[in-house]
Each structure stands twice: as structure tokens, then as C-alpha cells.
Amino acid sequence: MNPEIIKYTGKIHPANGGEWNEQLRRNLYAYYPSNSLKEAVNLAIKLNRPLLLEGEPGCGKSELARAVFYEFSKQYTNYEWDYRLWNVQSTSKAQDGFYSYDYIGRLQAAQLAKVEIKDDKSDPANPKDYLELGPLGHAFNKYYLDEKENQENPKYRTIVLIDEIDKADTDFPNDLLLALEDQCFEIKDLRPPKWLEANPEAPPIVFITSNQEKELPNAFLRRCLYHYIEFPDNKDDLKKIIQARFKSQPHKLVDKAIERFLELRSEMNDDKEETAKKVSTSELIDWFTVLNDYPPEKVLKKLENERYPFGSTLFKSRQDKSEYGL
Template sequence: MTAAERLTFHGDGRAPTAPHPDSPEVPEPYLVSQPLQKAVNLAIFLRRPLLLEGDAGCGKTRLAYSVAYELGLPLYRWDVRSSTKAQDGLYEYDAILRLHDVEVQKVQGAHPATLDNPPDEDAISPERRHPGNPKHYRRFGPLGNAFRLRDRPAVVLIDEIDKADLDFPNDLLTVLDDPWQFTIRETGETITAHPEHKPIVIITSNKEKGNLPAPFLRRCLYRYLDFPDSPEQLQEIVRRHYQHRQQTTPADPLVTAAADKFLSQRRQRNWFKPPGTSEFLDWLKALHQFEAKPYSVAQLQQDTILPYREVLFKRQDDWRNSTQAS
């Protein structure tokens, strides 16, 4: 049995015994369903990226933090933008800085021994950086850092992959597949992931630019994250959210009333942008602490217009509809 196969995610947030320095330091208050837990473990077992889709605010991003914390693994986050290229996650090479250092040495001069024997460390201070060693000018990205680990895998979060152009997902396939390696052209290095510690890759998508390419989808495991559909699930999310925070927890009757009201509104309205878990937690905090006293449970149950609706409505059409009685 390999080291990768021995890793098992349970979703209970237990603290690791010997976490990596780049592992999240605080528990992630994340409610993991059994099917989602199984999907993560399948991705670890099969060594395939796990693609998560679902409404904004449903917890796609936070899952990676939960996995990394529980297993004590480093977490390397890669936020994708419209201009992002696949190489950005592997490494960046600063050729301009190297040129600058060459010119500085011409002006200032350098000791012959320094010129003949430039230091060969990866992490080096600016004072010891030397243009004779190209390694001093490359900086590893999230995937590059994960590939370099030798004692354990890393969790790599590729967040909102659909923001990039259509070539980006397919370009990733050349890296996230056997032999799991990439080459740094400027230094001639080939970086290969440890065969027993390949990264655990979690990818999120909101389908902002439509469907992802079919070859990329074939390479991934897929999981759609449904929004919690019962008050009991929302109440458990609230419990976990406040469990490790130095904050006053809302009273159970207020949590129950807020969960009932929130789910009722979410089901009854034709939302253009439905609120997610994060909006619910913010709304509950407002109900609990914004005024001098917590919002009245009886009043909340009777209200036809939601209090503090600024927290929940994110579009003009939803805002206009919110003035109508339920």
C-alpha cells in the first residue's frame, strides 16, 4: 500500500499531530457530507484532480482548507484570473532582475571567487544573489512547490478555473498526468513529483465561461456541491463555525428561526443570484449582534420583508423582488 493510499480524509476537522509549516493553522469549520468525503478519498486514491462545482458561497474553496488542516498537509492556493497561464502555477522566471544584477556587478565589481563559484541555493538573500546562477531568478508557483515536496503530498487549490481562457485547462493536463513533471527552460531543470506524494489537486468552477473542455473533464473526478437543504444542516454549520471562534454564539431559537426563514426564502423566490452559506452566516451574525439586542425570533418569523436584506441580495432584480411579500 502506498503512502498516498494511506491518506484518508474523514471531514471531522481533527488536528494533525505533526503538520507541515505550510498547513493551515486553525481548524476549518466545514460540514463534510459522507458523499463528499468519499469523493475526496477517491481523488487521493486515484491521484486525479477533484473538480467541484456549485453555487457561489456553497463551500467549494473551503473544502481544500479542511483537507489540508485535517491531514496536516501544506496548502498551496492558486487563484486563477483571466490572464492566467498554466506555467504561472509552475514557476516564474525574472530575466529582467537577472539583467539588472549583471549591470550592477559591472558597475560595482565582484570578487573573482564569487564570479567563479556563485552559490547554488534555491532560497537566497538579495545580497548573495548572483547572475551566474539562473536558479536564483526562478520562483516556484503553487504547483511547482507541491511537485518539489519529498516527504508528503500537498493540497493544491486551483480556484475558479473557468476564469482563464479555454487553453488553460488542457495545458494543465500535460502536468497533472504521468509522469507528473515539468521543465524549467531557463535553468534546464526537470522537476518531477515524488511518485508516492503526488499533489492532491482540488479545482473549483462557477461555469462563468461555460463548460470546461471534454479532455480536461475526462481527467478529473467531478462533484457538484448542493446547498444544504435542511435547517438541521445549517444549524450544524453554525455550530462548527462558532466552535473555534472567540465569539458569542447565537441562541438556538434564533439559529433555528434564521435557518427556517433563510431556506424558505431561498426556495420560494426566483433568485438571479441565490445567497450561499457565507451570506447566511453573515446574516445570522447581523441578527445576533448588529443591534444592542438580538433580533426578535417572533418578529423574524412574522416579517414578510427580510431584515438586513443588504447581506443577502446581490443583484438589482433580486433586491427589487425582495420588497414583495413572501
């Protein structure tokens, strides 16, 4: 059977000011995708391929997966939605995303069993007790790993975020190729070895982000859909982002702060090389978080007397602070 057709609209948001999500253990805020980004998400779902996202640091690449999770968990309640985050590090290996196996723990339990000391937590005769699934392992777990392992769970669907894949070494993306394409992998440490495969009726939705620190292999790119998230230079779009985060701010203050921010952004665009760090939406949010702690009248006065008050939230180098902060 084909999976149910689902569609990301970008219209279902948490309330202004944010909404605590217990499953993600964080506040979620409204996310306003462009039409081209919504199209990319829906094509990735339709074709059952990962969506590779690039863009300037701080442009909201990682937040997209959470926004999709929020909307789908509200809109498609016939599924039990899960969200799995894989923060890639320089030492990460593809195996980390599938599963890890506690060889030492099983050996210790076996030694304790020989001297008749019971360990209530695990059974050395049961290798599954020492298996821990990674983010992709959970997403591809079509069958339970417990006594119900032969029963399918078609109501369970996962959104996976593989964040900053370009941090890992160059072999990392290639080691994910077949698993992402075939949506299955082998657990070689079980006897007999076991394959975990995604439920074809409820396949995982995979987002991958990159800050373009390394080039990704062509074979990997071929298996992904791609979208570059542009900075929202439109003043109204930035106002929506601020108003989603902060309640009841005077329009005059929001307009003034965003105008000043866009001036800085424009100067940096004119002066900086493509590889340099320009202010993005994350700096705007940090800046406004500080401005929001003061009475609007005081903030407006500071904006009149200083180019960029509380500039430490905007400038990420001594050169930037010296060049733009005075």
C-alpha cells in the same frame, strides 16, 4: 513504493467559533461534507487525480481543500503538510502555476557585476536565484532546488487548490493537462533545463473549483474526478454550519433565522432561472454575522416585524431586494 493510504473522514474539525491557522493565515471553521463528497475526495486521492468541484457560488467549494488540509495535518503527522492556493484570473496562464523567471532582475545583476557593484541578494551566475516556483511548482518539487537538490524529501506533501479555473481562457485547462497527469514539468530557463516531478511516495492532492462560467475541455475533464456540491437544504445541516461559526446562540433564534432563510431560498428556486444567483451558505453566514451583533431578543423582534432584516447581506441585485425584501 506506493504512497501511504490516507483517508478523509470529515470528522476532525476546528473548535466551534473557528481556529486561527498560521500557515493559511486565516480562521478555519468546521466543514461538514456529505458522504458522496467524502467518497469523491478519497477516490481522487486513491487514483492520484485532481478533483473538480462545481456548485453554486458560495456553497463551500474552496473551503473543502482547507478542511482536508486541516484534518490531514492533524491526523497524518508523519508528513509535513503544505497548502498552496492558486487564484485563477482572466489573465492567468498555466505557466504561472509552475514557475516564473526574473529575466530583468538577472540582467540588472549582470550589469552591476560588470561595474563591480555587488548585489548581496542574487548572483547573476546562478540562474536559480531568479526562479520563483508557483503553487504547482512547489507541489511537484520532489528535489530541493538548493545545494541539497539531489536529496529527496519524502515527508513533504502538498494540497493545492486551483480556484475558479473557469475564469481563465479556454486554452488554460488544456495547458495543464500533461503536468497534472504526469505530475512533472520542465524548467526551461535553467541550463541545463531541469524537470520537477512529484514525489511518488507523497504526491500532491489537487482540488479544482469551477463556477461553470465556461465549459471545460473534454480532454481536461477526462483527467479529473468530478463532484457537484449541493446546497444543504436540510435545516439541521445549516444549523451545524451556523453553530460551528458562532458560539452560544439561543436555539430559538437560530431556528427562526434559518427557517426565514430557507423560505427565501425556496422562493428564489421557484422564481429564478438556473443561471441566476440564489442565496447560498455564504449569504447565510454573512446574514448571521450581522444578526449575531445584536441581542437575541432584538433580533427575534426584527424577524417578526421585517421579512429579512439587514437584507443587503442577502440580496445581490435591486430586483431581488424589491421582489423579496419588502
